[in-house]
Amino acid sequence: MKKVFGYPESLTPSPTHYCPGCTHGIIHRMVARALDELGLRERAVGIAPVGCSVLAYNYFNCDMYEAAHGRAPAVATGAKRCRPELIVFTYQGDGDLASIGTAEIIHAANRGEKFTTIFVNNAIYGMTGGQMAPTTMPGQITTTCPFGRDPGHEGYPIRVVELLRTLRTPAYLARVAVHEPLYVIQAQDAIREAFRLQAEGVCFSLIEVLSICPTNWGLTAKEANKWLAENMIPYYELGVFKRPEAEAAPALVGAGSGEGA
Amino acid sequence: MGKVLMKGCEAIGEAAIRAGCRNFFGYPITPQTEVPEYLAKRFPEVGGEFVQAESEVAAINMLYGGAGTGKRVLTTSSSPGISLMAEGVSYIAACHLPVVMVNIVRAGPGLGGILPAQSDYLQATKGHGHGDYKLVVLAPSSVQEAVELIYEAFELADHYRTPVMVMGDGMIGQMMEPVDFPPQRELDELPAKPWAITGAKGRAPNIINSLYLKEDACHANNVALKKKYDEIVKKEKRWEAYACRGEKLDALVVAYGTMARICKTAADELKSEDKKKIGVFRPISLWPFPYEALAKEAMKAKRILVVEMSMGQMLEDVKLAVLGKRPIDFYGLTGGLVPSPDDVTRELRKILD
Amino acid sequence: MPKIVVDRQRCKGCERCLEACPQGVISMSDTLNEKGYFFAVPSQQPRCLGCQLCAINCPDVAIEVFVHGTQFQFFHA
Numbered sequence: 283m284k285k286v287f288g289y290p291e292s293l294t295p296s297p298t299h300y301c302p303g304c305t306h307g308i309i310h311r312m313v314a315r316a317l318d319e320l321g322l323r324e325r326a327v328g329i330a331p332v333g334c335s336v337l338a339y340n341y342f343n344c345d346m347y348e349a350a351h352g353r354a355p356a357v358a359t360g361a362k363r364c365r366p367e368l369i370v371f372t373y374q375g376d377g378d379l380a381s382i383g384t385a386e387i388i389h390a391a392n393r394g395e396k397f398t399t400i401f402v403n404n405a406i407y408g409m410t411g412g413q414m415a416p417t418t419m420p421g422q423i424t425t426t427c428p429f430g431r432d433p434g435h436e437g438y439p440i441r442v443v444e445l446l447r448t449l450r451t452p453a454y455l456a457r458v459a460v461h462e463p464l465y466v467i468q469a470q471d472a473i474r475e476a477f478r479l480q481a482e483g484v485c486f487s488l489i490e491v492l493s494i495c496p497t498n499w500g501l502t503a504k505e506a507n508k509w510l511a512e513n514m515i516p517y518y519e520l521g522v523f524k525r526p527e528a529e530a531a532p533a534l535v536g537a538g539s540g541e542g543a
Numbered sequence: 544m545g546k547v548l549m550k551g552c553e554a555i556g557e558a559a560i561r562a563g564c565r566n567f568f569g570y571p572i573t574p575q576t577e578v579p580e581y582l583a584k585r586f587p588e589v590g591g592e593f594v595q596a597e598s599e600v601a602a603i604n605m606l607y608g609g610a611g612t613g614k615r616v617l618t619t620s621s622s623p624g625i626s627l628m629a630e631g632v633s634y635i636a637a638c639h640l641p642v643v644m645v646n647i648v649r650a651g652p653g654l655g656g657i658l659p660a661q662s663d664y665l666q667a668t669k670g671h672g673h674g675d676y677k678l679v680v681l682a683p684s685s686v687q688e689a690v691e692l693i694y695e696a697f698e699l700a701d702h703y704r705t706p707v708m709v710m711g712d713g714m715i716g717q718m719m720e721p722v723d724f725p726p727q728r729e730l731d732e733l734p735a736k737p738w739a740i741t742g743a744k745g746r747a748p749n750i751i752n753s754l755y756l757k758e759d760a761c762h763a764n765n766v767a768l769k770k771k772y773d774e775i776v777k778k779e780k781r782w783e784a785y786a787c788r789g790e791k792l793d794a795l796v797v798a799y800g801t802m803a804r805i806c807k808t809a810a811d812e813l814k815s816e817d818k819k820k821i822g823v824f825r826p827i828s829l830w831p832f833p834y835e836a837l838a839k840e841a842m843k844a845k846r847i848l849v850v851e852m853s854m855g856q857m858l859e860d861v862k863l864a865v866l867g868k869r870p871i872d873f874y875g876l877t878g879g880l881v882p883s884p885d886d887v888t889r890e891l892r893k894i895l896d
Numbered sequence: 897m898p899k900i901v902v903d904r905q906r907c908k909g910c911e912r913c914l915e916a917c918p919q920g921v922i923s924m925s926d927t928l929n930e931k932g933y934f935f936a937v938p939s940q941q942p943r944c945l946g947c948q949l950c951a952i953n954c955p956d957v958a959i960e961v962f963v964h965g966t967q968f969q970f971f972h973a
Binding site: 323324325326327329330336337339342343344345346347348349350353356357358359360361362363364365367368385386388389393 | 566568592594596597598600601602604605606607608609610611612614616630631634740741742743744745748749750751752753754
Binding site for chain 1: 899905906908909910911912915916933946948949951952953954955956957959960961962963964
């Protein structure tokens with residue numbers, strides 16, 4: 283018998299603390315498989331955020347940091363600038379990256395730091411018990427918008443990939459989802475591509491992964507998958523939003539390009 | 544290389560290079576911006592990597608990431624920027640990471656002013672960020688001493704695996720003085736760091752982390768830090784006792800940084816003009832503070848005058864050293880005002896007769 | 897004949913594998929694992945195609961998939 287699906291070397295044997303059905307585990311596995319397949323584990327260093335995945339330093343079988351809330355991209359910058367041979371990745375949630383850490387991710391991307399960010403968007407603060415995040419959907423009920431997010435008061439959810447796409451610096455930006463196997467397979471390809479680009483020193487890469495939070499959404503894992511498909515995917519468009527080579531010949535503003543900067 | 548006439552900020556940058564630092568992360572803020580400017584120009588000549596961060600919050604976290612790889616890393620800033628770095632320094636200390644940071648102090652609080660001051664003493668020595676941790680704080684009183692303390696700060700940081708701050712008032716950064724640089728440290732002779740993030744090849748992964756959800760583990764980390772700080776307190780106190788020889792002093796002035804130089808001038812004047820014996824006690828390590836040494840000199844004096852470019856911060860440590868055994872007077876100007884020798888002699892004469 | 901092996905102690909009973917399996921191979925146990933979860937069980941093992949969808953959909957890497965060497969590998973994950 284041949285094993286066609288096994289445990290990645292880049293994950294430690296430790297069971298995870300994530301809630302039953304939470305897709306953090308799938309995302310961890312995909313990152314680990316990408317490191318295995320590209321043979322990068324022994325050069326890799328991951329940077330865990332503050333959030334549900336704060337304990338990721340127990341789960342990835344490579345050197346790890348745990349960063350202050352929102353600062354993982356700065357920590358990654360420091361590590362990569364000091365040891366460029368390292369394969370550096372940050373693993374961050376939406377509270378970490380899209381709220382307190384917005385400046386760090388925007389400027390790291392804009393400087394073109396050659397690391398990879400795995401941005402897990404589950405539209406809520408998980409670890410602290412279900413508060414509104416910048417990515418919380420309009421009308422979505424959380425402990426800090428108990429009557430549903432009101433765009434008139436709390437604005438609309440932030441689309442990070444589109445936000446970063448406006449930066450001129452070359453990058454690989456994609457948004458994927460992990461609520462069903464087909465999407466997981468596509469997400470694995472995007473994550474592998476991001477690490478490949480880093481390994482070849484091409485550009486900064488960020489993969490936004492739409493993920494579920496059964497516990498704080500108040501749904502079973504199955505219902506949560508359905509909620510993600512019906513509510514998040516229409517708003518957070520999936521796909522590759524930017525490739526490094528796409529910016530090779532920038533359209534001159536006002537040169538009749540029409541497309542503009 | 545012999546003596547070079549150099550501005551404090553630039554000398555600090557060159558001293559870091561001599562100490563084997565090749566990674567800087569900082570942000571512009573007067574009056575220390577010439578350090579990043581200097582290194583932005585100089586680092587390429589020595590294979591250094593200069594990064595201007597988007598904020599001091601980012602800069603200190605870049606320092607955390609860089610220090611974690613075992614490289615010698617530096618950040619420099621000034622008062623408001625140092626405030627923004629508080630959380631990051633707490634993480635750095637909790638993770639036992641060696642870093643060197645420089646505060647060229649400007650007038651506060653708030654946006655304050657850009658002129659020299661010493662109003663960050665308590666921030667640096669008593670409580671910058673959250674939690675039980677300490678910063679080794681060294682206070683130069685000349686550009687030459689700043690260079691030497693930077694050079695030594697990297698050794699201390701690596702030896703004790705702790706953050707070290709060199710704190711100079713604005714003048715230290717902005718003065719030009721002749722400087723003699725220590726020899727270049729060979730990069731491959733820097734201390735080994737098996738704990739560093741270099742890629743888990745042929746070893747178990749290294750983890751740089753300060754989260755301890757289990758209370759006994761978190762307590763244990765605090766005990767480990769305390770053990771280190773006790774050793775630093777025992778071994779790393781530095782001070783200068785100027786004109787304190789003999790058993791009797793008419794008065795002892797306590798001041799640090801450039802303020803101490805001004806007080807020496809005043810002490811010399813009173814010695815020649817008023818035939819008074821005035822000693823000047825200058826702490827060089829603000830933490831660990833030289834309490835015992837100060838107490839010894841203080842007992843020789845009838846009166847003690849503390850002079851600072853603040854509203855009285857080191858004053859509290861002087862009181863701790865003297866424990867009420869001698870009357871302590873204070874004279875301070877801040878906001879960018881700098882007490883002159885005449886101010887100090889006037890204040891001394893007031894308490895002497 | 898392909899088969900899956902479920903690590904019953906890692907399984908948290910989220911049933912994602914059960915939903916993903918096109919052949920209805922998987923059902924939940926009626927006994928608890930050490931952490932008190934009902935775990936996944938390949939109760940209809942002979943129906944397994946070796947398609948790996950269960951393992952792909954598992955958040956806890958609790959499922960390993962084995963196929964015969966000659967089994968043409970349709971699925972690449």
